[in-house]
Amino acid sequence: MVPAAEIMSDPKDQARPIDLRPAWRLADPRIERDAELFWQRERLLPAKADVTARLADVCMAAYDGDSLVGLTEARVRPIDFLRCKLAMFRCAVAREARVRKIASRLTVESRDLIEAWSRENPGEEVLGLGCVVQSRKLAENDRWAVWPDTKLAFIGYTAEGYQMRVYWFAHAKISPYWPGPPRGEDS
Numbered sequence: 001m002v003p004a005a006e007i008m009s010d011p012k013d014q015a016r017p018i019d020l021r022p023a024w025r026l027a028d029p030r031i032e033r034d035a036e037l038f039w040q041r042e043r044l045l046p047a048k049a050d051v052t053a054r055l056a057d058v059c060m061a062a063y064d065g066d067s068l069v070g071l072t073e074a075r076v077r078p079i080d081f082l083r084c085k086l087a088m089f090r091c092a093v094a095r096e097a098r099v100r101k102i103a104s105r106l107t108v109e110s111r112d113l114i115e116a117w118s119r120e121n122p123g124e125e126v127l128g129l130g131c132v133v134q135s136r137k138l139a140e141n142d143r144w145a146v147w148p149d150t151k152l153a154f155i156g157y158t159a160e161g162y163q164m165r166v167y168w169f170a171h172a173k174i175s176p177y178w179p180g181p182p183r184g185e186d187s
Contacts, residue, residue, distance in 0.1 A: 016064060016065055018062050018063065018064055018069065018070075018100065018102055018105070019062070019063045019064075020060055020061070020062055020063075020105065020106065020109050021060065021061045021062075021063060022059075022060055022109075022113055023058045023059060023060060023061050024058075024059045024060070024074070024110075024113050024114060024117060025117070027055075027056075031058060031061045031068075032055045032058065034061065034068040035054075035055060035058050035061065035068065035071055036051060036055070037068070038068045038071055038092075038094070039051075039054070039071075039092075041094070042092060042094060042095065044092055054073065057073040057074055057075045058071065058072075058073055059072040059073055059074045059089075059110045059113065059114065060072045060106055060109055060110040060113060062093070062097075062102050062105075062106055064097065068094075069093065069094045069096075069097040069100075069102065070091070070092065070093040070094065070097065070102045070103065070106050071091075071092050071106075072089065072090065072091045072092075072106050072107065072110040073089070073090050073091075074087040074088065074089045074090075074110065074114055074129070075087070075088050076088075076124065076126050079130060082155075082166075083174070083175045083177055084125070084127045084128075084172075084174065084175065085124070085125050085126050085127065086126065086127060086128050086129065086130035086166065087114045087118070087126055087128070087129050087130070088130050088131065088132075089107070089110065089111075089114075089129050089130065089131045090131065091103050091106055091107055091110075091131075093106070104149045104150060107149075107150045107152075108149060108150055110129075111129050111150065111151075111167055114126070114129055115129070115169045115170070115171075118169055118171070119169070119171050122171075126169070127168060127169060127172035127173075127174070128166050128167055128168040128169050128172055129152070129166065129167045129169075130164065130165065130166045130167075131152060131164070131165050131166075132158055132162045132163070132164050133162055133163040133164075133165060134162060139162075139163055147165070150167065151167050152165035152166065152167050153165060153166055153167065153168075
C-alpha cells in the first residue's frame with residue numbers, strides 16, 4: 001500500500017493540510033461511501049450512471065479532515081489509435097476547494113500509484129495514464145505541450161475537439177506493429 005501523502009494548502013487558506021489516501025483497487029468502504037456522497041454533492045453523477053462501476057475506478061481521495069474534497073478515477077481501456085491500453089483518468093475537486101491547488105497533487109500521486117501498479121502487473125499491459133481535458137479554463141490557461149507538474153503530454157484532439165493527453169509509464173514499450181506485409185530481413 002502506498003503511504004498517504006499530505007499537501008499544505010495555499011498560505012492564504014487557513015484550512016488544515018489535505019490528506020491524500022490511495023484507493024486504487026482497494027474497495028475501501030469509507031472512501032466508496034464518501035465518493036458517492038461527493039459525486040452527489042458536486043452533481044457529478046449523471047442520471048444513468050453506473051455507481052458500482054464508478055466506485056471500482058476510484059484511485060485516490062483527498063480529505064480535508066473528515067470531508068472528501070477531491071477524487072480521482074481511472075478506467076483501464078484500449079485506445080485503438082495508440083494500439084495500447086491506458087488508464088483513462090479523471091479528477092474532480094470540490095468547488096470550494098479548487099483554490100487550494102489540490103488537482104495537480106492528486107494527479108501526480110494517482111499517476112505514480114497507477115504506474116507502480118502497472119509495473120507490478122505486467123499482464124495488464126497498461127502503458128500509461130491518459131485523459132481527455134474537459135475543463136475549458138484548464139485548456140485555455142495551461143497551454144504547455146507537456147504540463148510541468150503532471151507530465152501529461154498533448155497528443156491531439158478527440159472527435160469532439162477536446163484535448164487528449166498521455167503520460168507514458170517509464171516501463172512502457174510500444175507495439176512492434178508495422179503496416180503492410182513483411183519485407184526482406186534488411187528492411
